[in-house]
Amino acid sequence: MKHILSLFLIHTFTSYCQDTTYNHFSVDAEFGLNNPIYPMTSGYDAATLNLWHVGLGFRYAVNPKFGVRLSGGYDNFRELAGTPSFSSEYYRVSLEGVANLGNIMDFKEWTKHIGLLFHMGAGYSVLNGSSIDPNHILHGIIGFTPQVRLSPRFNLYVDGSVLANIYQNYTYDLNSTRNTHGIDAYLINLSLGVQYNFGRKEHADWVVIPENNEEIQNLRKRVEKLEEMQRDDDNDGVANWLDQEPETPAGTLVDTKGRTLAPRDSDGDNIPDDLDDCPFEKGSAAMKGCPERSGSMAPNSSKEVITMIEESEVKFETDKADLSPSFQQLLKAIAKVMKDNPSYKLHIMGHADDRASEEYNMNLSRERANAARTYLIEQGVSGDRLTTEGFGETKLKNPLRTVEARAENRRVEFDVR
Structure with missing residues (x-):
């Protein structure tokens, strides 16, 4: 059943993309490092770079400059060598706004293969371990994502993100409780990922056409209509649409309505x-x-x-x-x-x-x-x-x-x- 549902969603998204000027949808997967900065129990410390972070994301590009992303992540925290041992887990789901800084700053003027995203949002997370009940947490997230275009379908990216937790009642090592409701727990993720772009057309991250193409086409039509109206076929200085005598001989003096004076x-x-x-x-x-x-x-x-x-x-x-x-x-x-x-x-x-x-x-x-x-x-x-x-x-x-x-x-x- 899950397999059928997945195929249905992919088919729906792909079909939608094919009907637009550029592709809007993408999915990404990443693997990398984490570092729980604070809080820790006195005497405990986490490894500076824990090699266990994984994440999945689904992004919709509203236009070539802005979009939204739904993402999930898993982190496993372990002790720094030489300090008391511990193991804890962190799960999260985040909804973020995404700004394509590469398109906003016109990276395409000097490169067609390098991009840069900025993302920021909030979500729900859980800190868990064998010695505690799950700690339900709210979090904010902010980060930057440099991109490299490998092909129309695939991008390689590096992501650096900082998460700030609210209502985190335990230290990351799970050996101390806390009674706090502020934003005072922090986590860093650094990961390498791959993005897959749905659809047969160019993804919005790399598309060259203007973002408001339909609007611009309408403006062009209006300009063409105005240019046609401003034509002066008899060269008397009065546009055709105002000219009541549109075929006066060259050199004839006329008034503001093209009438012979x-x-x-x-x-x-x-x-x-x-x-x-x-x-x-x-x-x-x-x-x-x-x-x-x-x-x-x-x-x-x-x-x-x-x-x-x-x-x-x-x-x-x-x-x-x-x-x-x-x-x-x-x-x-x-x-x-x-x-x-x-x-x-x-x-x-x-x-x-x-x-x-x-x-x-x-x-x-x-x-x-x-x-x-x-x-x-x-x-x-x-x-x-x-x-x-x-x-x-x-x-x-x-x-x-x-x-x-x-x-x-x-x-x-x-x-x-």
């Missing part, structure tokens, strides 16, 4: 600024956007042009100092006026909305002013004619704390001098 026409003469020789004065197509002038008036020298420049603004996205294509077009028009009027000097003033700290907003407003200045220089305006200043959030155009109000406040303004 009419070309900027600062003076309202129906001639786009990039084709208008006088972008701040109404003119005709025949005059390339410029008005017909008397011989005494130089092109682009009127107060109206200066007023239109000073009423112009460059707007920015939140926490950005980048120039959008639409406002680059405005700056090109301003650059043309500046080049046509060498006596003009331009003061560029940057602003921010009321979010973030005052210091941060001040620096951001300066970056915005400098971005406009740099672009004007790239368009051929001499840098010594351009000055900048940042005001941070000190000169809000709209004091409300709405999305629209803050968009108005993220701006660059101009002063022609």
